[in-house]
Amino acid sequence: MSEEKKPMATIYIMGKAYKVPNTLTIMKAIEYAGYRFIRSCGCRGGFCGSCTTFYRVKNDYKLYVDLACQKRVEDEMYIVQLPFIPAEKPKWDLGKMKPTTDEVIRIFPEITRCLSCNVCTEACPQDIEVMRAIQALRRGDLEDTVNLTFDCISCGACSMRCPAEITHYQVFQLARGLYGKYETIPAKHLVERVKEIEEGSFDDELSKLMDMNVEKLKELYKKREIEK
Amino acid sequence: MEVLYYPGCSLKNTYPEFEKSTYAACEKLGINLVEIPEWNCCGVVPSLATDNVMRHLGAVRSFINAQEKGKEIGTNVVVTLCSMCYNVLKRVNLILKEQVDTLKNVNDFIDDQPDYVPELEIVHFLSLLKNVGFDKLKERIAIPLRGLKVAPYYSCALLRPDRPKGVPIDDPENPTVIENLIRSIGAEPAEFPFKTECCGNYHIVFEPHIVEMRTKKIIGSARSENADVILSPCPLCTYNLQHGNETLDRSEQVPVVFFTQLLALSLDVKSHLSTEIENQIMKKIGGKKFV
Amino acid sequence: MKKTEIIEGYLGYMRESIEVVEKTREKRLKETFPLMSLEEREEILKKFHPDYKEEAKRPVKVGPNKGDLMPHEVADLLEAYPLAKPKDIDLSKVDFNVDILIIGGGGAGMTAALWANYTGVDAENILIVQKLRLGDSNSIMSQGGIQAADKPNDSPGLHYLDVMGGGHFTNDRKLARRLVSDAPMLVKWHEDLGVIYDKESDGTMVTIHGGGTCRKRMHSARDYTGLEIVRSLKDEVLNKNISILEFTSAVELLTDEQMQVAGAVLYNMETQEYYVAKAKSTILTTGGFGRLHIQGFPTTNHYGATADGIILAYRVGAKLRDLDAVQYHPTGAAYPEQIVGLLVTEKVRGLGAQPVNKNGEQFVYPREPRDVEASAIIRECYERNNGIETPTGMKGVWLDSPMVEILQGEGTIAKKLPAMLRQYKRFDIDMTQDPILVFPTLHFQNGGVIVKENAETTVQGLFAAGEVTGGTHGKNRLMGNSILDYSVFGRIAGINAAKHAKKAKIGKLTLNHVTKYKKMLKEAGIETDRKAPILLPEYRGEKVLSHTLEIF
């Protein structure tokens, strides 16, 4: 199909109308329109959370949030991006903390203001049940909080919508850190292997392999058994 | 008997002994508490603003979850232990029963859950015990706490305000339900003029001296009545009273325990009292159960 | 069913092929396609791997690697002029004077910063400059996992054999040995930082196979492994108060009269101001070159993967290796158009999904080393013509993802591949029910700056770690060894840069190497207005670009 014949959509980038092919993602459409990203563009694959985009569509009061790299444009879309979440990151030392909600509240007392309005959940482009996760934390259920928020990419859309001014993505990072550090069982075999390596248990094996010529190495490689 | 149970943040985070002693007692009494799944924070203090229903949402979401769970197990009774939670939940539920517009408003706003049909009954655990009957309870007591003098501290949230009608669990000016409980477990209630006075509530956060002023008076009153312990239904009062105790000389302090802990002790199940307090009590009643 | 009608994400004619795939599924569940012999591998690579296309490469004309074959896209940048003229930069005014300058804030950069800090360099004496936001990198995108030989049936030796075999025995053996020996220690470090790896209830790591592994040693955190590690690193870097400059790139390294690297000229991408950053040790952790779109391939890489590091290093005389070896990940998304080129993690195959052609037949062992697997898919699409063509004219083969649910139990994809599931759901495709269409995509820069075992480059004062370096993986990296690479060598770079900073004496700052490089370009007869590094790719619409005026 030639460029001109492609079905087009009209989108409003910060209020200005542009015609763009309707198969593009918001990100590619903004570029097509002539913008070059410095901010609001990162991994382009749905992992980094930098391209959070707020939009409305015609005849709809609802405010939508999606990642620009993961959302296809629609006709009559009114778009603005969130280049930065205005928030300092509070500092903490996980090593000196306990895995409790009280510790999280010590850093983020504002989570006690959660109104259960659930607007955060509506805002999350990762479909995380954000309010549920905050409330799980209030219930002292760190594990539930972690499981609910594991897919959080810290885009901060929730935090821009929250009437209680919670910066959820930071709260969840702390919760996951505490859980990971204190509430998961350390892998025993890992500790043992680190010790074996430190003691030099594999030095001979490795040195032998290092000194081996390529042909012999290839032989060994071919002969290695693949674990089922 | 199977009822729905709303724990609240304190029982899960601050005072697990309150919940654990209750579970222990309930098992003995044949009461099955079914925790509401995914309950939300109630907000602790009810919003008195009539033009802002946002602050009721946490309670309503818990009602919805309770309602759905209730359908499964066949009950509409929600029991609370924390008196602050009780006050908020009771009040909001009554408002929703009375005010059709408010109910519609919150149901419309909460579009991600089923509608709330205000048919739940919010009951404080003390009322539940009262309904079971203190006489009947008395029959189950294994270790009567004879000789133990207990100051019944109601504080505010179980008694006030009577608006919407039906919030108080007893007469706001002269309640007796805790005294009845104390008697049924074999202990002696102290005459306690400060039993319905306020501990200072949330002022502990920014104006702790207000709480200190209040709790010193309350503890002093209990002490002058020779109370061995103060019995509390409220985690916040308990915290504030303990804070008050810390500002006093050891000789002037009166230990504060949750009512369910004494109940559990008298039923000869795990009270989750601190060893020190449990020993003190057992010594006082001449019991053999030294931990 | 209409051929052009869209049914649950797929066009009608694709649905017809999916039906065939469904028909053969039961039979395939019991079959394993045989592994290729080393000879077969060599043959298929020569015939189908894009690296073996002679016309895609040329010998570079200048510098330490003069005469080495490189993709045109890389040679173009090595044979390009600097962005800034040395005489326009006032080196007498130093804006940042630090012990350690780290260029690139992805996994390698943050790991290096933390270990430099652990080694005794104060947080304020470490500066990370990052073109995008801290952590926005390929590191955060890696899904599959990290390899470490930490199970009783495994050993660093077996891991070493896999690394060497995957790299076709072209690896720097010392680096490979370091990679496998330090692996368990780094995973342990992550565990201590609070990284939540997938574990059994008794704490045992859940490990699976990756392409080219003989033991199940891939540790993951669902399919957000990179995200989970990077956000933990980022949190730690911020907690330690390490200095960070975001939206700032390094446009040139600085040297002193002794030709030691002594920092860099930085460029604030937003205000266009430059800064002079003086450092006793400089660490390059700039990542790779995916966004150069070698041979026009789509890429899995993040926006800033533009090869800046190798350009900067090359200009100060650092030697490079293996830049002719480009890794095409066998399974990039080929459909829908919106996500073409994005990664379909190898973990999908690790959990049992088979690549199958339009007739529902297997044509390759699902977990050959990446280059071999990619070549087999290219062969299936173009020589044997058994691919499925998309509306944009691309071809791909099916990756039979519903097999994961059958083999590992219903709900496995939601639990172990939430990112993949979400990505397809966004475009109405349910990968638990339907296969997904894949084709190789540009994934990794196998080669890069030559480093010694201590992460130092061939130039004094310059260290490097992660994808910007070459040697560890030889001509082909295995899955799960890139997180490992930046972890192991990020740590080593941090420690050794810290040690070096303690004794280094930096003289007068110069850009003499740039002047010299320009002279070299002129002498080689390179007349061009190409400039490098390019910092960010250019994706603006052609119509716009052909109508721009530079007025402000």
Added chain:
Amino acid sequence: MNELAERVKEISDQNVYSCYLCGNCSAGCMFTDEMDTLPHQVIALVQMEDKDALGKNTSWICASCFVCSVRCPRGLDVAAIMEALREIKIRERGFRKIDLRKIKDIEKLPQIAITAAAQKFTW
């Protein structure tokens, strides 16, 4: 009804003109030692549309114990009137009574206390 009284009614559904200033609320209040103005006096100020009512510390010292509300012979919910006065201030743009991040000894406080303070002193 004056504008301030109107606003109080809007928020609390309480008509301050019902109050005949008997002082029962102030007599029963356990916190008057801390107040610069007694509860019934503040109500009088509202009746007179004296904006000073909003500047008095009375409503902020009120601990919502509801003794006043229970004892009011006119059936007024005095605690709700105090809440209305707080709310009027809290809803003002830029007004900030407390900063939760600056609570002293926060690690010692239970969630219930912080939540209650947050509910009463922030919007």
